Amino acid sequence: MNVVKFGGSSLASGSQLKKVLQIIKEDPARKVVVVSAPGKRSSEDDKVTDLLISLGTAVLNNDEYLGFLQRVMARYISIAEELNLGEEIIKEIHMDLLALVAGNKQKPDYYLDAFKASGENNNAKLVAAYFNQEGLPARYINPQEAGLLVTDEPGNARVLSESYENLYQLRQIDEVIVFPGFFGYTKTGEVCTFSRGGSDITGAILANGTRAALYENFTDVDAIYAANPNVVENPKRIKELTYREMRELSYAGFTVLHDEALHPAFKQGIPVQIKNTNNPAAPGTSILKERHSADQGVVGIASSNGFCSIYIEKYLMNREVGFGRRVLEILEDQEVSYEHMPSGIDDLTIILRDHQLTEEGEAHLLNRLKSELQADSVVIEHDIALIMIVGEGMRQKIGTMSKAATAFAESKINIDMINQGASEVSVMFGIGAEQEDLAIQSLYQAFFEK
Numbered sequence: 311m312n313v314v315k316f317g318g319s320s321l322a323s324g325s326q327l328k329k330v331l332q333i334i335k336e337d338p339a340r341k342v343v344v345v346s347a348p349g350k351r352s353s354e355d356d357k358v359t360d361l362l363i364s365l366g367t368a369v370l371n372n373d374e375y376l377g378f379l380q381r382v383m384a385r386y387i388s389i390a391e392e393l394n395l396g397e398e399i400i401k402e403i404h405m406d407l408l409a410l411v412a413g414n415k416q417k418p419d420y421y422l423d424a425f426k427a428s429g430e431n432n433n434a435k436l437v438a439a440y441f442n443q444e445g446l447p448a449r450y451i452n453p454q455e456a457g458l459l460v461t462d463e464p465g466n467a468r469v470l471s472e473s474y475e476n477l478y479q480l481r482q483i484d485e486v487i488v489f490p491g492f493f494g495y496t497k498t499g500e501v502c503t504f505s506r507g508g509s510d511i512t513g514a515i516l517a518n519g520t521r522a523a524l525y526e527n528f529t530d531v532d533a534i535y536a537a538n539p540n541v542v543e544n545p546k547r548i549k550e551l552t553y554r555e556m557r558e559l560s561y562a563g564f565t566v567l568h569d570e571a572l573h574p575a576f577k578q579g580i581p582v583q584i585k586n587t588n589n590p591a592a593p594g595t596s597i598l599k600e601r602h603s604a605d606q607g608v609v610g611i612a613s614s615n616g617f618c619s620i621y622i623e624k625y626l627m628n629r630e631v632g633f634g635r636r637v638l639e640i641l642e643d644q645e646v647s648y649e650h651m652p653s654g655i656d657d658l659t660i661i662l663r664d665h666q667l668t669e670e671g672e673a674h675l676l677n678r679l680k681s682e683l684q685a686d687s688v689v690i691e692h693d694i695a696l697i698m699i700v701g702e703g704m705r706q707k708i709g710t711m712s713k714a715a716t717a718f719a720e721s722k723i724n725i726d727m728i729n730q731g732a733s734e735v736s737v738m739f740g741i742g743a744e745q746e747d748l749a750i751q752s753l754y755q756a757f758f759e760k
Contacts (some may be wrong), residue, residue, distance in 0.1 A: 311339060311341045311342065311481065311520055311521075311522050311523060312337070312339045312340045312341065312342070312522055312523060312524045312525070312526055313341075313342040313344065313513055313516045313517040313520060313522045313524075313525045313526070314333070314334065314340045314342065314343050314344070314513075314525075314526045314527075314528065315343075315344040315345075315346075315491065315509060315510060315512070315513030315525070315526070315527045315528065316330055316343065316344070316345055316346065316528045316587060317346050317349065317509070317527075317528065317529045317530065317587075318346040318347055318348060318349020318350070318357060318358075318359075319349045319350065319529065319530040319587070320346075320349075320528050320529065320530065320587035321345055321346060321347075321348050321349065321433060321437070322348050322349045322350060322351045322355075323348075323351050323388070323389060323392060324388070324389045324390075324391070324392025324393040325392065326587065327389065327393060327437065327440055328393075329587050329588065329590075330343075330437070330528075330587065331440065331441060331444055331446065333528065333587065333590050334441070334446065334486060335446060336590075339523065339524075340486070340526070341486055341487060342480065342486075342487045342489060342516055342520060342522070343437070343448075343486060343487065343488050343489065344489050344490075344491045344509060344512050344513040344516060345430060345433050345434050345437050345488060345489070345490060345491060345509070346429075346430055346433070346491055346492070346509040347359045347362075347429025347430050347433050347492070348385050348386075348389065348429070348433060356381070358382060358385050358429045358433075359426060359429045359506075361378055361381050361382045361385070362378075362382060362425045362426055362428060362429050363422065363425065363426060364378045365378035365379055365382060365407075365411075365425060366410070366421060366422045366424075366425030366426070367422065369411055369415070370415060370418055370421060370422070375411070379407060379411070382407065383400075383403070383404060383407070386400060386403050386432065386433075386436060387400055389436065390436065393440050393443070394443075395436070395439055395440060395443060398439075399435060399436055399439045402432075402435060403432045403435070403436070406428060406431075406432055407428065407432075410424055410425055410428060417500075419464035419465065420464055420500050420501065420502070422464070422465075423464045423465060423493070423500075423501050423502055423503045424501045426465075426492070426493070426503050427490070427492060427493035427501050427503050429492075430490035430491050430492045430493065430509060431452070431490040431493075433490065434450050434451075434488045434489060434490035435450050435488075437450075437488050438450035438488040441486060441488065446486060447484070447485040447486065448485050448486040448487075448488050449483060449485040449486070449487055449488065450488050450489075451480070451483075451487050451488070451489050452490070453489070453490065453493060453494045453495060453512075454494075454495040454499070456476060456477055456479075456480060456489070457472075457473060457476025457477060457479075458473050458476070458477065458494040458495065458512075458515065459472060459473045459476070459494060459495060459496070459497060460473075460493075460494035460495065460496060460502050460504075461496070461502070462496045462497075462498070462500065462502065463502060464500075464502050464503065465502075465503055465505065466504070466505050467493070467494060467496075467502035467503060467504050468504075469494065469511075469515050469574065470497075473494070473515065473519060474515075474518055474519040475519075476519070477515070477516060477518075477519025477520060478519055478520060478521065480516070480519070480520050481520055481521075489512070489516060490512075491508065491509025491510070491511075491512035491513065492504055492508045492509045492511075492512060493508070493512075494512075504570070505570065508570075510527060510567055510570075510571035511570055511571050511574070513525055513527060513571070514571050514572060514573070514574040514575040514580075514582075515574045517574065517575050517578070517580045517582075518574040518575060518577060518578040518580065521578065521580075522580055523580070524580065524581055524582075524583060525575050525580050525581070525582045525583070526582075526583045526585055527567060527571075527582060527583070527584050527585070528585045528586065528587045528590075529566055529584065529585070529586065529587065530586060530587065530588060531566060531584075531586055532547070532586045532589055532592040532594065533547040533548060533549075533584060533586075533592065533593070533594050533595045534547075534548045534551065534556075534559075534564065534566050534567075534584055534595040534610070535547055535548060535610075536548055536609065536610050536611060536754065536758055537610070537611045537612075537750055537753075537754045537758075538563070538564075538612075538613070538750060541747045541750045541751060542750060542751055542754045545754065545758075546758055547595070548595050548609055548610060549593070549595065549596065550595070550596045550597075550598060550601045550602060551595060551596070551597050551598070551601065551609060551610075552597070552598060552599065552600060552601055552702055553572050553575075553576040553597060553598070553599060554702065554735050555609055555610065555700050555701065555702060555735060556572055556582075556597045557572055557573075558612075558698060558700045558735055558736040559610045559612045559698070559700050560572075561614075561698075562612035562613060562614050562696060562697075562698035562700070562736075562738070563612040563613045563614035563698075564610070564612050566584060567582075567584065572597065576599070579599055581596060581597065581598050582596070582597035582598075583595070583596055583597070584596075584597070601702065607701050607703040607704055607706075607707035607710060607757070608699045608700065608701040608703075608704060608707075608710065608757045608758075609700060609701040609702075609703075610699075610700045610701070611697070611698070611699050611700070611750055611753045611754055611757070612697075612698050612700065613695055613696065613697045613698070613746050613749065613750055614695065614696050615693075615694070615695040615696075615743040615746055616663060616664050616665065616743075617649065617661055617662065617663060617664060617694040617695065617696055617740070618661075618662055618663075618664045618667070618690055618691060618692045618693075618694055619659050619660065619661050619662075619690070619691045619694050619726065619727065619740060620659065620660040620662065620675075620676070620679065620688065620689070620690050621657065621658075621659050621687070621688070621689045621690075621691070622637070622657060622658050622659075622660070622679060622683065622685050622687070622688050623656060623657040623685060623686045623687040623688075624656060624657070624683065624684070624685045624686050624687075625656055625686060626656065627653075627655065627656050627657065627658070628655040628656065633683065634651075634653075634658075636682065636683060637651075637658070637660070637679070637683065640675070640678050640679060640682060640683075641660070641675075643678075644671065644674070644675050644678075645666075646662060646666050646667070646671075646675065647662075647663075647666070648660050648661060648662055649661045649662060649663065649696075650727075650729050650738065652727060652728070652729045659727055661694070661696070661727070661740065664692060672690065676688050676690060691726070693742060693743040693744070694726065694727075694740050694741070694742070694743060695740070695741055695742070695743040695745070695746040695749070696738055696739070696740055697738070697739045697740075697741060697746070697749045697750065697753065698736050698737070698738045698739075699714060699736065699737050699753060699757070700735060700736045701735070701736075702735055704734055704735070704736075704737070705734040705735075710737070711737065713756050713757065714737065714739070714753060714756065714757075716756065717752040717753050717755070717756035718739070718741075718749065718752065718753075720752065721745075721748055721749070721751075721752040723741055723745050723748060723749050723752065724741065724742065725739050725740070725741060726740040726741060726742070727739065727740030728740075
């Protein structure tokens with residue numbers, strides 16, 4: 311049994327769904343299909359999930375919402391008409407959305423999560439109806455029916471361990487299972503979504519729960535590449551990655567796969583295959599526990615922006631017991647999470663995601679760090695990009711850091727921060743965001759073209 315997940319671009323129109331049907335028919339092992347909400351049909355288009363967020367927000371704010379409702383329905387109607395589906399499925403989707411509008415607004419976070427989840431949920435119903443119409447026996451399964459239980463954290467839910475045993479029962483279903491991604495249910499019956507893009511997570515959870523032989527993730531690219539094709543011309547295709555390499559690359563900016571998606575598959579040792587809905591014959595990229603290919607050191611270069619750094623300096627910081635704990639307590643009190651915290655004997659740097667700080671919150675945080683820690687200096691710097699080079703083989707390759715530093719120096723890129731984990735799978739550099747693309751190009755030339 312294989313679990314197959316299709317992203318929003320693969321389900322954006324009726325013509326895309328025809329490709330999906332053919333892909334499922336080609337391999338009888340593809341028994342579980344996880345679907346996203348319809349994505350963009352063109353760069354000017356809207357994702358259905360974005361429209362649903364606007365719809366739910368407008369209702370909560372007592373603003374005019376019918377325009378958003380009509381736009382959401384228009385997307386499903388367009389797909390249904392292109393596939394010659396009857397009116398029944400459209401009526402069902404319309405009734406579902408009206409029920410959401412009339413839902414309980416006393417818990418805004420849960421209310422919005424129900425809207426967000428409906429994109430995947432209603433699309434799964436539509437896809438199952440289309441499969442059956444075309445002679446492929448299919449059954450829509452709701453996550454609550456399947457026992458996909460999650461933590462009570464709207465917008466950031468995590469799967470509960472008992473879900474895996476519940477999901478194993480799906481193996482008894484003869485039809486192709488069509489399962490909505492992105493959300494599960496709390497033990498009290500509330501809908502809670504994973505973080506944005508979380509349909510990838512659902513696919514990996516189902517692969518684990520059903521003990522799948524393979525988790526296939528279909529998107530709109532032929533493979534994962536060694537660098538962003540929008541930044542580097544014709545980058546090298548990556549044939550194989552380890553779970554850890556993919557996790558690092560996803561975190562650092564590779565958008566092909568959600569950065570939290572691999573863990574459920576990793577726990578069960580299930581291989582993951584990235585494929586292209588528009589070119590299913592392409593071999594794609596395999597993600598495995600161990601790579602079979604030769605060890606080449608760096609396998610990929612990724613980047614992400616939208617970060618800031620807070621630099622704290624205090625003489626004899628290294629002798630002050632509990633200093634790091636107090637830093638973390640202040641961050642926790644401010645409800646701010648940190649990404650990295652490299653340190654020296656008298657200083658440390660905290661890397662945060664910029665969106666967590668309002669102007670007022672930033673001033674309050676800096677004041678607390680300065681006064682409560684009695685720091686000599688506390689300085690914040692915005693517009694930071696993180697550049698990451700990744701590869702299990704870096705542990706055996708001498709000169710990796712030297713090659714990276716030389717590439718930066720030759721391109722006149724100043725390095726603000728360097729951080730390397732103990733696993734030695736990745737090295738991260740903090741630089742000014744305005745030099746992000748140049749940094750990627752310089753590193754790619756150093757590691758893949760010289």
